[in-house]
Amino acid sequence: MLNLTGKRAIVTGIANNRSIAWGIAQQLHAAGATLGITYLPDEKGKMEKKVAELVDPLQPSLFLPLNVQDEAQIDSAFSTIRDQWGQIDILIHCLAFANRDDLSGDFSAVSRDGFNLALDVSAYSLVQLCHAAKPLMTEGGAIVTMTYLGGVRVVPNYNVMGVAKAALEMNVRYLAAELGSQNVRVNGISAGPIRTLASSAVGGILDMIHHVEAIAPLRRTVTQTEVGNAAAFLCSDLASGITGQILYVDAGYEIMGM
Numbered sequence: 665m666l667n668l669t670g671k672r673a674i675v676t677g678i679a680n681n682r683s684i685a686w687g688i689a690q691q692l693h694a695a696g697a698t699l700g701i702t703y704l705p706d707e708k709g710k711m712e713k714k715v716a717e718l719v720d721p722l723q724p725s726l727f728l729p730l731n732v733q734d735e736a737q738i739d740s741a742f743s744t745i746r747d748q749w750g751q752i753d754i755l756i757h758c759l760a761f762a763n764r765d766d767l768s769g770d771f772s773a774v775s776r777d778g779f780n781l782a783l784d785v786s787a788y789s790l791v792q793l794c795h796a797a798k799p800l801m802t803e804g805g806a807i808v809t810m811t812y813l814g815g816v817r818v819v820p821n822y823n824v825m826g827v828a829k830a831a832l833e834m835n836v837r838y839l840a841a842e843l844g845s846q847n848v849r850v851n852g853i854s855a856g857p858i859r860t861l862a863s864s865a866v867g868g869i870l871d872m873i874h875h876v877e878a879i880a881p882l883r884r885t886v887t888q889t890e891v892g893n894a895a896a897f898l899c900s901d902l903a904s905g906i907t908g909q910i911l912y913v914d915a916g917y918e919i920m921g922m
């Protein structure tokens with residue numbers, strides 16, 4: 665059975681109760697993992713308070729600010745993790761950002777800054793976190809990131825995020841090749857569209873969800889819990905032979921050609 669008892673898991677990307685990262689944190693907790701939760705700090709401390717209240721029932725043993733655009737915060741988060749835990753078994757990367765204006769209209773209109781921002785936060789951050797986690801994954805481990813079909817095929821308006829997800833998926837393969845020798849597995853989950861804080865800010869997300877409900881083999885979208893269960897599987901010994909893969913958790917939508 666799926667058992668993560670005694671495993672220490674860092675979960676990034678929780679913003680609210682609709683976050684995919686929240687679904688993953690709950691399933692890792694249900695499987696017995698000890699959690700370290702990171703949040704994106706803001707000036708007023710609103711996010712810290714919100715995420716702290718949300719995750720309280722999971723009794724995280726670490727709760728740390730982490731903005732991946734700030735090297736000092738990465739250093740400080742991982743030095744706290746090293747001091748408190750000594751070791752990490754699981755790392756969940758659930759981070760992405762592009763300017764809202766770059767998620768509609770002409771892809772060719774994306775600015776250099778907008779392009780760099782999307783790739784920095786959404787793709788480079790996985791490399792950064794793996795580099796920081798590598799010396800702490802001394803007894804093997806599992807790293808899971810979140811991707812989307814728009815990284816392999818054109819999805820209207822996904823635009824620069826599609827390029828960022830393509831880079832992220834290739835990061836998964838290069839990181840898997842590097843970290844495999846220390847028995848660290850790196851995989852991605854390609855989730856179908858879900859209503860979250862990020863996706864709800866995107867025009868037409870409801871139409872996309874209705875399209876998936878009409879076309880996907882399972883005739884529905886997926887839930888954060890289903891993504892969380894797939895992540896828990898990939899992090900468990902049940903997936904001990906799986907690395908460098910992108911697992912579609914999309915109600916089958918990706919197989920359809922028409």
Ligand code: 0WE
Nearest residue numbers: 760761762764767812821822857862863865866
């Ligand atoms: O990866 C994502 C969301 C990524 C995202 C969303 C936002 C909205 C608000 C990144 N940055 C921002 N920045 C903001 O200011 N998804 C897979 C969800 C998503 O986003 C889309 C989608 C889907 C699906 C954007 C356009 C078209 C489809």
